[in-house]
Amino acid sequence: MPARQLPLTIRLGALASLFAIAVALLAAWLTRWLPAWSAVLAAAALCLPGLLWAAQRMLGPVRALFRALAGAVTSYRDGDYGFGIRWDGGGELGELVAAHNRLGDVLREQRHALVQRELLLDTMVQNTPVAMVLFDPQQRVVLGNVAARQLLGDGRRLEGQGFEALAAQAPPALREALLRGGDGLLSVGEEDQEDIYHLSRRSFRLNGRRHELVLLRRLTTELRRQEVQTWKKVIRVISHELNNSLAPIASLAHSGAELLRRGQLERLPDALATIEERARHLEGFIRDYARFAKLPAPRTETVPWHTFLARLRDQVPFTLEGDDGGQVRVDVAQMAQCLINLLRNAHESGSPADQVRLRLRRLPDGWRIDVLDRGDGMNEAVLANALLPFYSTKRNGTGLGLALAREIAEAHGGRIALQNRDGGGLRVSLQLPA
Numbered sequence: 001m002p003a004r005q006l007p008l009t010i011r012l013g014a015l016a017s018l019f020a021i022a023v024a025l026l027a028a029w030l031t032r033w034l035p036a037w038s039a040v041l042a043a044a045a046l047c048l049p050g051l052l053w054a055a056q057r058m059l060g061p062v063r064a065l066f067r068a069l070a071g072a073v074t075s076y077r078d079g080d081y082g083f084g085i086r087w088d089g090g091g092e093l094g095e096l097v098a099a100h101n102r103l104g105d106v107l108r109e110q111r112h113a114l115v116q117r118e119l120l121l122d123t124m125v126q127n128t129p130v131a132m133v134l135f136d137p138q139q140r141v142v143l144g145n146v147a148a149r150q151l152l153g154d155g156r157r158l159e160g161q162g163f164e165a166l167a168a169q170a171p172p173a174l175r176e177a178l179l180r181g182g183d184g185l186l187s188v189g190e191e192d193q194e195d196i197y198h199l200s201r202r203s204f205r206l207n208g209r210r211h212e213l214v215l216l217r218r219l220t221t222e223l224r225r226q227e228v229q230t231w232k233k234v235i236r237v238i239s240h241e242l243n244n245s246l247a248p249i250a251s252l253a254h255s256g257a258e259l260l261r262r263g264q265l266e267r268l269p270d271a272l273a274t275i276e277e278r279a280r281h282l283e284g285f286i287r288d289y290a291r292f293a294k295l296p297a298p299r300t301e302t303v304p305w306h307t308f309l310a311r312l313r314d315q316v317p318f319t320l321e322g323d324d325g326g327q328v329r330v331d332v333a334q335m336a337q338c339l340i341n342l343l344r345n346a347h348e349s350g351s352p353a354d355q356v357r358l359r360l361r362r363l364p365d366g367w368r369i370d371v372l373d374r375g376d377g378m379n380e381a382v383l384a385n386a387l388l389p390f391y392s393t394k395r396n397g398t399g400l401g402l403a404l405a406r407e408i409a410e411a412h413g414g415r416i417a418l419q420n421r422d423g424g425g426l427r428v429s430l431q432l433p434a
Contacts, residue, residue: 349375
């Protein structure tokens, strides 16, 4: 094995042994003229320069290696992983250099993967149809994608502009929405060329500093498509109900006229009763649609739960679970209608009457009301659409009960959710703020 590849400790030990031998030989020669201790000291003094020179030659590559390692660590700190270190020697230093080079390889691979992910993310951000604008803590734009440039800057770059300057050059409706803050829908443009956007604003901390992300999503095509589908469904439902009521009314009116002409008056009350029943059904159908379309803003008042639930139990039976000792602030009539719809659905689900339950729980920031049953539950398709207006699986259903319950819950600042229960049945959860 070449001397350069021997471990440093062996080489230093060999150098120390050679120094000791040289001092001993020279001291033995000097004892002819000097005392023993003086000869040893003189021999050591004469051999010391050679020892220092040899040690410097031996440790020079090691010092260079340490300088290279220090420089590599500094480069890693600055994000430069493009080089390695070569060491011809072996031993512990060889293992250290090999470990350092492996670390560099791993860091280079990770940096390459990170750059690729950043490139992919930037490509997605720049090419998404959602307009994205990122503001720094001084409310200056640090990122604006292509959609944002087209919407807010006539295709020009937005970086560096302030929030107020950016809002000033936006369309009036968008400027008002930006200055108002919060999320919401807005319309931009004239009636013939009107576009509908959803504005959302989110704050987060980046590198310890607060930033704000503004997102503008164009919903015109999607909303218009859904609007057309909704109108088609409304027309189908209304046409179906009108035909179901008007056809027998017309038929019975004709039959009644024939009975009068023939003088068969004893059968006339039955025909008139059927006409009245169909007319009242049609009246109730139209009234339900009008109630859904013209739901007023809630007029809230504080009411004890036990009083509210006692009135509710007079209209529809249920078993209460939980503590009703608190109070809630709601529009009593609207919330009663919401829970009546949910409880009636539970009774109509095929559940035993004693398994229809209303569970009341106090939350840190409000209340949770669960309406539980042991009926047939819902499949995934029905669960996904059950809260949509005009969606119904009942033969004579209008599809407004759950939709009206959702409308009332959201008008109170709450939300509603449906979930199948283990063992069968459905859980309708209503959360209300305090």
